[in-house]
Structures are given as structure tokens and as C-alpha cells.
Amino acid sequence: MDIYGLVSGLPQALPTFTALVPADQFWEIPQNATVASVTVIGAGGGGSSGRKSAAGVAASGGASGGCGAVTRRLIDLVELRKQYGTRVPVIVGAGGPGGAAQATNSTNGNAGTNGGGSQFGDSTKGIFLLADGGSGGGVAGTGNSSLGAGGASGDVVGVAGVSGTTGASNNGNGNTNNTTGQCASGSGGGAGMAAAHAAQAGGDGGPRNGQASGIVGGAGSTRGTDGISSSSDLMAAGASGGGSSLTVNGGDGGNGPYPGGGGAGGGAAEDSIGNSGAGGNGADGVIFITVWF
Amino acid sequence: MILPGVISGTPPVLPTYTALIPTDQFWEIPQFGTYAYVVVAGAGGGGGSGRKSVAGTAAFGGGGGASGAVTRRWVSLDELRKQYGTRVPVVVGAGGAGGAAQSTNSTSGNSGGTGGTSSFGLSTLGIFMNAGGGGAGGGGTTGTGVAGTAGGNGDQGGANGGAGQSGAGSIGSPVSASPAIATGGGGGGGLAAAHAVANGGNGGLRYGGTAITLGGVGSGASGQDGTSSGSDCISTGGGGGASTLSAGVAGSGGKGGFPAGGGGGGGAAEDTTSTASGAGGDGGNGAIFITVWP
Numbered sequence: 001m002d003i004y005g006l007v008s009g010l011p012q013a014l015p016t017f018t019a020l021v022p023a024d025q026f027w028e029i030p031q032n033a034t035v036a037s038v039t040v041i042g043a044g045g046g047g048s049s050g051r052k053s054a055a056g057v058a059a060s061g062g063a064s065g066g067c068g069a070v071t072r073r074l075i076d077l078v079e080l081r082k083q084y085g086t087r088v089p090v091i092v093g094a095g096g097p098g099g100a101a102q103a104t105n106s107t108n109g110n111a112g113t114n115g116g117g118s119q120f121g122d123s124t125k126g127i128f129l130l131a132d133g134g135s136g137g138g139v140a141g142t143g144n145s146s147l148g149a150g151g152a153s154g155d156v157v158g159v160a161g162v163s164g165t166t167g168a169s170n171n172g173n174g175n176t177n178n179t180t181g182q183c184a185s186g187s188g189g190g191a192g193m194a195a196a197h198a199a200q201a202g203g204d205g206g207p208r209n210g211q212a213s214g215i216v217g218g219a220g221s222t223r224g225t226d227g228i229s230s231s232s233d234l235m236a237a238g239a240s241g242g243g244s245s246l247t248v249n250g251g252d253g254g255n256g257p258y259p260g261g262g263g264a265g266g267g268a269a270e271d272s273i274g275n276s277g278a279g280g281n282g283a284d285g286v287i288f289i290t291v292w293f
Numbered sequence: 294m295i296l297p298g299v300i301s302g303t304p305p306v307l308p309t310y311t312a313l314i315p316t317d318q319f320w321e322i323p324q325f326g327t328y329a330y331v332v333v334a335g336a337g338g339g340g341g342s343g344r345k346s347v348a349g350t351a352a353f354g355g356g357g358g359a360s361g362a363v364t365r366r367w368v369s370l371d372e373l374r375k376q377y378g379t380r381v382p383v384v385v386g387a388g389g390a391g392g393a394a395q396s397t398n399s400t401s402g403n404s405g406g407t408g409g410t411s412s413f414g415l416s417t418l419g420i421f422m423n424a425g426g427g428g429a430g431g432g433g434t435t436g437t438g439v440a441g442t443a444g445g446n447g448d449q450g451g452a453n454g455g456a457g458q459s460g461a462g463s464i465g466s467p468v469s470a471s472p473a474i475a476t477g478g479g480g481g482g483g484l485a486a487a488h489a490v491a492n493g494g495n496g497g498l499r500y501g502g503t504a505i506t507l508g509g510v511g512s513g514a515s516g517q518d519g520t521s522s523g524s525d526c527i528s529t530g531g532g533g534g535a536s537t538l539s540a541g542v543a544g545s546g547g548k549g550g551f552p553a554g555g556g557g558g559g560g561a562a563e564d565t566t567s568t569a570s571g572a573g574g575d576g577g578n579g580a581i582f583i584t585v586w587p
Contacts, residue, residue: 035308035584069470074330074584076310079523123502126522126550130500153500155472292308292586 042068046112061190066134069154098279202241227257335361337576339405354481493533
């Protein structure tokens with residue numbers, strides 16, 4: 001079989017694929033390359049931890065963090081070299097850590113940290129791509145905790161997290177990834193407790209497109225499950241939230257799926273018994289670059 | 294199996310990248326290659342010029358032009374050859390001209406030109422892509438400086454221009470949560486009835502970040518030209534010009550970035566002391582970017 005290039009004895013160069021990580025600061029433009037497909041994904045926000053409350057006082061589960069935004073473009077490398085020379089500055093956002101478990105009685109949970117934004121190029125130049133990170137889950141108090149917003153700037157906005165609640169089990173299921181091109185479905189909120197304390201299950205992860213149901217939330221006092229990472233420019237599936245507990249520590253939220261998934265919320269806990277569940281970590285962002293020669 | 298082209302010699306290195314401009318009328322389908330990624334961007338609208346007014350009468354700055362729409366698709370070259378043969382007719386829209394400066398006393402400014410529509414193929418055949426040009430900014434009057442309306446008729450619409458005002462011009466509309474290709478131009482600065490100099494509006498932000506295309510600041514200052522991506526990344530609209538009460542002319546609007554950026558609106562001017570209002574900035578040309586794959 002003859003294929004392109006083999007006639008002359010020199011095989012045609014194959015495309016190369018690179019995944020940049022948060023430690024990377026530049027991308028070296030390969031010599032002789034002509035075109036690059038660049039996908040920029042912001043990092044996920046961390047989930048928040050649940051509250052600790054005395055019996056008779058409601059305690060919210062932690063909220064899940066938002067997912068990162070996504071921007072995709074095909075770029076002519078001749079033009080890129082004109083604007084940048086031999087290398088392009090990049091920033092790859094790191095995932096936001098989840099809120100630490102709460103060990104102090106009658107105290108709110110800790111908020112998750114925002115995921116970092118990712119960018120390709122310099123904002124003052126013509127070729128510039130950006131994707132915001134998702135926000136961290138909000139503080140869990142005696143009312144429902146506030147969700148982490150999805151990354152706002154980019155071709156496609158990130159999926160938002162969900163609030164942790166003080167109500168019935170499985171309130172706080174993650175948002176579904178139902179818009180074309182998002183990087184991940186949302187993660188679940190942590191389980192809380194109403195004033196009449198009772199252990200509850202954490203919220204499920206949001207199902208991604210084509211998935212009938214998401215990752216099941218942690219039962220009472222159980223850790224949520226980490227999301228399903230795609231490790232690629234495909235949809236990842238959100239993590240599930242931790243369960244609340246009257247007898248031991250609340251369950252931690254699952255970690256967000258890579259790339260760009262938000263962390264799940266941690267479960268609430270009862271005073272003098274155990275710590276609340278920590279929020280799950282948001283996943284790192286990434287820049288995927290495929291180059292053709 | 295011998296693939297097409299190999300028999301006759303060495304095929305070209307693929308992928309290849311082409312940028313079509315307004316003078317192009319056809320795209321020759323290459324002999325080699327199996328499919329193409331085609332980006333069609335409409336042109337940006339021109340900004341309007343500002344009004345000239347006597348003291349005691351308001352004069353609005355010109356409206357900023359809007360950016361063009363964009364359509365992106367993968368196209369099979371086999372199917373394209375079936376429908377078109379060896380070449381595909383194309384139209385690449387030219388940027389709308391900015392409204393001419395107004396030198397006649399007590400007269401409204403001139404509207405800019407609408408950005409041209411870009412298209413790949415014929416609307417009567419199956420493979421056809423289209424992206425509308427951005428709307429023109431209106432000339433400043435005693436009551437308005439109408440902003441250009443975003444280009445439509447594409448996968449992704451453009452962004453509106455900023456309105457000309459009797460005070461500082463409005464900022465052009467941004468592109469932050471969509472795959473649009475350019476932002477709108479800023480509106481021109483005007484003069485309220487009690488005449489006072491006002492700045493032009495910035496070109497629209499991209500990704501909600503810091504403005505990189507500034508409107509004119511201070512009497513008669515022109516807006517900056519928009520940033521050109523020269524690619525399928527986001528260009529910015531031109532900044533609006535500032536108004537003036539002094540001798541000379543008011544600030545002109547900046548040109549829209551290439552491709553598809555809206556032009557900035559021109560600033561307003563006073564009848565007796567100023568020569569003319571500021572002209573509107575030209576909109577950025579449209580483009581068709583084509584990458585051919587093995």
C-alpha cells in the first residue's frame with residue numbers, strides 16, 4: 001500500500017498532541033508546523049465543607065464548585081509566529097482546593113476556592129484565547145449554601161455547581177451537562193440536616209450527555225465519589241456530594257473530574273460528634289494543543 | 294491502495310491555510326486534500342460621525358459600528374467537488390466605511406456604512422455558508438447616536454456597537470461568553486446642551502478583561518484602532534472619538550480590528566469654533582479562512 005509521503009521514502013510528519021499543565025508558562029511553537037487546534041479549559045472550583053450544628057439547629061451541606069469555561073480555535077501558525085515569535089505565554093489554571101472540614105462546634109463550613117482561569121497568549125495581542133475558572137462553593141451555614149458559578153468567560157460557559165441544602169436527601173444533585181461543548185457536568189452538593197437532625201445522602205453528580213444518571217451521592221456519613229475524568233477535550237462527569245452524619249464525621253465531597261470539573265460539597269455534622277465533610281477539590285484546567293506539519 | 298495524487302508525484306504538504314479577502318471571488322478547490330475547515334466572517338460596520346451644534350443645543354457623538362457574524366464548518370472536499378466542480382464562488386465582505394466628518398454648522402453627523410456579508414458557495418446549492426456584516430453606527434443628532442446592530446445570519450452573531458452620547462460615548466458590546474469573532478466599536482463623545490467636552494467610548498472588551506482599545510480622552514482625541522487578531526480569534530472594535538469645543542476637528546473613531554471589528558463613532562463639535570466633527574472609523578473587513586487537510 002502506498003500512502004502519502006512514502007513514495008519519496010520520507011514519511012509525512014504526524015500530528016503531535018500536547019497537554020499543558022499549571023506549571024507550564026510558555027508553549028514553544030514547533031518549527032515547520034502549519035496549523036494548531038487549541039482548546040483552553042479553565043479549572044474547576046472547590047466544593048465547600050458542611051456546617052456543624054447542635055441538635056435543633058439546621059446545618060447546610062457544602063455547595064459544589066463550578067466547572068471551568070472552554071474556548072476552542074484553529075490557529076494559523078504563520079500568523080501566530082508574526083505576533084509572538086517562537087513561543088507563546090500561557091497560563092493554565094489550577095483547580096480550587098475544597099473547603100477544609102469544620103471541626104469546631106456550631107460553626108459554618110468553609111468555602112471552596114475559585115478555580116484558576118486558563119489563557120493562551122497575551123491579552124494585548126490579537127491572538128488570545130481565554131477560559132475562566134469556576135467559582136468555589138459558598139459557605140455552608142444554617143441555610144442553604146450558595147453554589148459555585150461556572151466559569152463566565154470563554155466560548156462556552158462552565159456548568160454551575162449546586163447549593164448544599166438543609167433539606168431532604170439528594171437535594172443538590174449536580175447540574176446536567178446539556179450544552180454542546182462544555183468540559184464537564186456539575187458535581188453534587190453535600191448533604192445537610194434540618195433542625196430535626198437526620199443523616200442524609202449527598203447529591204448525585206450531574207449526568208453528562210448520554211448518561212442516564214450521574215454518580216450516586218455518598219450515603220449518610222459516606223464520602224462522595226470522585227468524578228469521571230475524560231483527560232481529554234471530551235465531557236467529564238461530575239462528582240457526588242458527601243453524606244451528613246449524626247454519629248461520625250460527615251462525608252467529604254468527591255473531587256472534580258479532570259479537566260475543569262468542580263469539586264463536590266461536603267456533608268454536615270453534629271456538634272460534639274464529628275467533623276463536617278471537606279469539600280472536594282476542583283480539577284485543574286488544561287490547554288490541549290494538536291499541531292499539524 | 295494508491296491514494297489520489299501520489300501517482301502523479303509528490304503531494305503538497307498539508308494542511309494548508311488560506312485567508313481570502315474582499316477582492317477574491319473564487320476559491321480553487323485544491324487537487325489534494327480530503328476536507329477543509331472553513332471560517333466565514335462578516336465585515337464590521339462603520340461608525341457614524343458626530344454632530345455639529347451651536348452652544349445651547351446638544352450634539353451627540355456618532356454611534357459605534359457593530360461586528361460581523363461568523364460561521365464555522367468542516368466541509369468534505371469530495372462533496373464540494375460534486376457540487377461546485379473545481380472552484381467555489383465566494384464573497385468576502387468589505388468593512389463599512391466610517392461616516393464622513395460633518396463640517397456644516399448645526400448639522401447632524403453621517404451614518405457609517407454597513408459591513409458586507411461574507412459567503413462561501415451559492416445559496417442555491419447545498420454547501421453554503423453565510424455570515425452577515427455588522428450594522429452601521431448612526432450619525433450623531435441632537436438626541437441620539439444610534440449604535441450599530443450586531444451582524445446576524447450566521448452561526449454566531451456579532452456584537453453591537455456602543456451608542457454615541459451627549460456625554461461620554463458608550464462602550465462597544467463585548468464578546469465574553471460566546472464564540473463570536475469581534476467586538477463592537479465604541480460610541481463617540483458628544484456635547485450636552487451646556488457644551489462640555491466628553492470622551493469617546495472604548496471598543497468592546499473581549500472575555501470581560503481590561504479594555505485594549507481605548508476611546509479618545511480629552512478634547513478632540515481620536516479613538517484607538519481595534520486590535521486585529523488576523524485569525525479566527527477575537528478582534529476588537531475601534532474606540533470612539535472625543536468631542537471638542539476648540540479649533541480643529543473632533544476626535545475620529547478608530548478603525549475596527551481585522552477581521553470583523555466595528556468602527557468607532559466620531560466625536561461631536563461646536564459650530565463656531567470647530568472645523569468639523571470627528572469622522573467615524575471604518576469597520577474591519579470580513580474574511581474567509583480555509584484550512585485544507587490531508
